[in-house]
Amino acid sequence: MSKGLPKRSENYSEWYNEIVKRADLAENSAVRGCMVIKPYGYAIWEKMQRALDDMFKASGHVNAYFPLFVPKSFLEKEEEHAEGFAKECAVITHYRLKANPDGKGLVVDPNAKLEEELIVRPTSETVIWNTYKGWIQSWRDLPILINQWANVVRWEMRTRIFLRTAEFLWQEGHTAHATKQEAIEETNKILEIYAEFAEKWMSMPVIQGVKTASERFAGAEDTLCIEALMQDGKALQSGTSHFLGQNFAKSFDVKFTNKEGQLEYAWATSWGVSTRLMGALIMAHSDDNGLVLPPKLAPIQVVIVPIYKGEEDLAKITEAVNPVFEALKAKGISVKYDDDDKQRSGWKFAEYELKGVPVRLGLGMRDLENGTVEVARRDTLTKESKPLAGIADYVESLLDEIQENIYDKALKFREENTFTVDTWDDFKAQVEKGGFILAHWDGTAETEEAIKNETKATIRCIPFNSAEEAGKCVYSGKDSAKRVVFAKAY
Amino acid sequence: MSKGLPKRSENYSEWYNEIVKRADLAENSAVRGCMVIKPYGYAIWEKMQRALDDMFKASGHVNAYFPLFVPKSFLEKEEEHAEGFAKECAVITHYRLKANPDGKGLVVDPNAKLEEELIVRPTSETVIWNTYKGWIQSWRDLPILINQWANVVRWEMRTRIFLRTAEFLWQEGHTAHATKQEAIEETNKILEIYAEFAEKWMSMPVIQGVKTASERFAGAEDTLCIEALMQDGKALQSGTSHFLGQNFAKSFDVKFTNKEGQLEYAWATSWGVSTRLMGALIMAHSDDNGLVLPPKLAPIQVVIVPIYKGEEDLAKITEAVNPVFEALKAKGISVKYDDDDKQRSGWKFAEYELKGVPVRLGLGMRDLENGTVEVARRDTLTKESKPLAGIADYVESLLDEIQENIYDKALKFREENTFTVDTWDDFKAQVEKGGFILAHWDGTAETEEAIKNETKATIRCIPFNSAEEAGKCVYSGKDSAKRVVFAKAY
Numbered sequence: 001m002s003k004g005l006p007k008r009s010e011n012y013s014e015w016y017n018e019i020v021k022r023a024d025l026a027e028n029s030a031v032r033g034c035m036v037i038k039p040y041g042y043a044i045w046e047k048m049q050r051a052l053d054d055m056f057k058a059s060g061h062v063n064a065y066f067p068l069f070v071p072k073s074f075l076e077k078e079e080e081h082a083e084g085f086a087k088e089c090a091v092i093t094h095y096r097l098k099a100n101p102d103g104k105g106l107v108v109d110p111n112a113k114l115e116e117e118l119i120v121r122p123t124s125e126t127v128i129w130n131t132y133k134g135w136i137q138s139w140r141d142l143p144i145l146i147n148q149w150a151n152v153v154r155w156e157m158r159t160r161i162f163l164r165t166a167e168f169l170w171q172e173g174h175t176a177h178a179t180k181q182e183a184i185e186e187t188n189k190i191l192e193i194y195a196e197f198a199e200k201w202m203s204m205p206v207i208q209g210v211k212t213a214s215e216r217f218a219g220a221e222d223t224l225c226i227e228a229l230m231q232d233g234k235a236l237q238s239g240t241s242h243f244l245g246q247n248f249a250k251s252f253d254v255k256f257t258n259k260e261g262q263l264e265y266a267w268a269t270s271w272g273v274s275t276r277l278m279g280a281l282i283m284a285h286s287d288d289n290g291l292v293l294p295p296k297l298a299p300i301q302v303v304i305v306p307i308y309k310g311e312e313d314l315a316k317i318t319e320a321v322n323p324v325f326e327a328l329k330a331k332g333i334s335v336k337y338d339d340d341d342k343q344r345s346g347w348k349f350a351e352y353e354l355k356g357v358p359v360r361l362g363l364g365m366r367d368l369e370n371g372t373v374e375v376a377r378r379d380t381l382t383k384e385s386k387p388l389a390g391i392a393d394y395v396e397s398l399l400d401e402i403q404e405n406i407y408d409k410a411l412k413f414r415e416e417n418t419f420t421v422d423t424w425d426d427f428k429a430q431v432e433k434g435g436f437i438l439a440h441w442d443g444t445a446e447t448e449e450a451i452k453n454e455t456k457a458t459i460r461c462i463p464f465n466s467a468e469e470a471g472k473c474v475y476s477g478k479d480s481a482k483r484v485v486f487a488k489a490y
Numbered sequence: 491m492s493k494g495l496p497k498r499s500e501n502y503s504e505w506y507n508e509i510v511k512r513a514d515l516a517e518n519s520a521v522r523g524c525m526v527i528k529p530y531g532y533a534i535w536e537k538m539q540r541a542l543d544d545m546f547k548a549s550g551h552v553n554a555y556f557p558l559f560v561p562k563s564f565l566e567k568e569e570e571h572a573e574g575f576a577k578e579c580a581v582i583t584h585y586r587l588k589a590n591p592d593g594k595g596l597v598v599d600p601n602a603k604l605e606e607e608l609i610v611r612p613t614s615e616t617v618i619w620n621t622y623k624g625w626i627q628s629w630r631d632l633p634i635l636i637n638q639w640a641n642v643v644r645w646e647m648r649t650r651i652f653l654r655t656a657e658f659l660w661q662e663g664h665t666a667h668a669t670k671q672e673a674i675e676e677t678n679k680i681l682e683i684y685a686e687f688a689e690k691w692m693s694m695p696v697i698q699g700v701k702t703a704s705e706r707f708a709g710a711e712d713t714l715c716i717e718a719l720m721q722d723g724k725a726l727q728s729g730t731s732h733f734l735g736q737n738f739a740k741s742f743d744v745k746f747t748n749k750e751g752q753l754e755y756a757w758a759t760s761w762g763v764s765t766r767l768m769g770a771l772i773m774a775h776s777d778d779n780g781l782v783l784p785p786k787l788a789p790i791q792v793v794i795v796p797i798y799k800g801e802e803d804l805a806k807i808t809e810a811v812n813p814v815f816e817a818l819k820a821k822g823i824s825v826k827y828d829d830d831d832k833q834r835s836g837w838k839f840a841e842y843e844l845k846g847v848p849v850r851l852g853l854g855m856r857d858l859e860n861g862t863v864e865v866a867r868r869d870t871l872t873k874e875s876k877p878l879a880g881i882a883d884y885v886e887s888l889l890d891e892i893q894e895n896i897y898d899k900a901l902k903f904r905e906e907n908t909f910t911v912d913t914w915d916d917f918k919a920q921v922e923k924g925g926f927i928l929a930h931w932d933g934t935a936e937t938e939e940a941i942k943n944e945t946k947a948t949i950r951c952i953p954f955n956s957a958e959e960a961g962k963c964v965y966s967g968k969d970s971a972k973r974v975v976f977a978k979a980y
Contacts, residue, residue: 027621029621030561030617030620030621031560031561031608031617034559036554036555036556036557036621037554037555038554039553039554039636042552042554043552043553045555046553062532062533063529063532063533063536064526064527064528064532065527065532065535065659066526067521067524067526067657068524068610068657069521069524071520071521072587072595076595086587086596087586087587087588088585088586089586089587090559090584090608091582091583091584091585091586091587091598092580092581092583092610093583093584093598094581094583095578095579095581095645096576096577096581096645097565097577097579097581097609104566105566106562106565106566106572108583108607117598118521118580119587120610127520127521131517131519131520131526134517140832146529151558151640151641155585155586167557167558167559169555342630
């Protein structure tokens, strides 16, 4: 076991930071709030990207690329949007440096001031809808179903690696439709893709629902979201899909001739998930020994470690490992044979545990004699001896089992940490303890705000899959038709 | 044929711009010098990315991600590097906007001035070597073989879509090594990967060589490059691989303990190709009918167009097309069946020609009767009737043939437009006519500069694969040991 990894139960926050660091996922850079995503972390992100990209393409979306910079005047055009993002903008004012006339180094060249400031995109609705204006004339030009993989910048005051960084990587979908209905369907379809990705790939159960007005994306008519529960009992918003109505079409004057020959504003959606999912993945599954990765997102799915003394033994083990290695590769399984002589096998075991490699195969001389191999599972930390013959088939099904088990474990955790609460005292007490709280809410922004101020709990969403159930607001005692999900959140 | 596409022979520059526009590759955005890469163009870039990424990974490289922003003080650390990039930097000075107190809209909040200005990365050597300082202590930490896919910004005064834009997409490799020899080998290995990609994927022959001192990357000891010849006789630098010596290690104090236990500065390389390759691809192969794409980079490799009157005919054709479509797909060929009823087949033919789809299959009622299909090649603009039976196999080998033919054609063009010149008068006359010029040069920066000033031709590279041949400098008449490659360039 890795020395001194803090325990989740003792210091969750330090435990998270140390896993990010020791599993070589990422680190803070010299630039305030910006992170360096290290190769091992980036390999996980690449797997996420590939899976999501395949799903977007399978559902008819295409990729494109739009400028990094947003003219200030664009940001101003949609009022709520401007208000939402103005406070956290990186602003470019000049386009040249020059040698410092008073001494060493470089200074901003005052003669190279931009006529209009540019903002580093915090999101691309404005730039994209300004572009769509040129692309949309007729209903025949619709729908436009575009996604972009990009970096964005939001100048956050308190940053946290992966979870809240000034620069982050994400995908942002921006679609344009001829009808309101079609745009709403798109918003829903994307949320389902996000939920499927979270559950099937990340092994992370999520609640699907709609945000309250106060938690909506700046400029949206409706924001749908997936919400996951972390092991410390806090919620993490893991993806959002926005129905933008005609807001951006109106701000950028994007009209089309509909089938009836009339001019109409186009209907819009936008949606995104980001490197924040890396934080969710870490916090949802990992344990006091380090990272736990669902096999579908693990850069190394299987590691084979020889246990030997001397080169002769190693050669024999390697000979036995070779066909297993090839058989696993032939199945499309990402496998590493670690015969590095510089580290002992015990050190390797701890290292791969720390890095969350789902399956470890250990092979020593006694295994060779017996025709066996030691199979260690990262998710359960259990070991068993298995016949070497047919081990590739066994490992293949074991990876599926692990993928499911990690999901089941997270689901069980969520179920055990979801509480139905009916009184204000119980509510306050439960917020302190953590978890998802299902409680009645009177539907007003005032109550939502008061609850937030008094407990720091927010309404994560109004869930889709919950029964209508008349009740009284946990705070105001007024009528409520349905429970909503409260939690403290990242 | 597309109406009014300008002819290469009449207005090459307009021809280029119109192809970019009409083939839906990209367009200029509202942000000065920044482009929008449209879905069809981006799909080509994605194919380039995938092929290069596979080659990088196969040669032991891994991806990572580093911050978008470079603190001004970092840029200052390597003197030549600073000088090279200071003049074209997008500079962030503030991190917040606020409501305009004097009226409408947003203004920069003067209270949100950064203590130190940030530059939007024009390239990432400084940020990365500042990070490597924390990663490199011992020879055991080396080599580091990292690549990054990213956007970069260089504030160019004269921009040209794909070829020279303020923001562009690229990959930048940054490696660190324990020995000079290993770093030099890495520099060479990457150049070979670039050349292989250009020739095998882009069907574009390139000359490999080394830049003269004046054309070197700012901060490099040596810059290797691949140079391609465009159809207007101008050269296009298509990729560069830099041996950086210990310059950045010294600027950022990156030392390691070598095997002998001594402290030493690490050795570095960096290398990149960018969306500029899109411009090269267009200009190398396209013709007066539009884009010509090598099959390996074509988003749609084969289009099938039914030629019919009425739904009944279409149903019959579709029935015959289905197995062909499935057979092509099963071979991993990207195929589209265009049964869109809103456009006539003639319009479709022109459209797919414009977009460079390598193979078009046309199927009418007479073909059905005869068991034939019309096969049209984009590269030669020829058509032939072929038996429908076994057509998938035929198309598969035809795609390979087209890939090669496009290369052969470009190679022939280059050979016909490469000139060995020995006198100054011939040199000046040939520069006017275009092409690669092989001429003797005395090796001095003064002569290089004078030739550039008088003719606008630059030394594209000192080629690797040319024989030593004593001669006299075409400009100064002084001794020269080898011919170098001159051309006007993009």
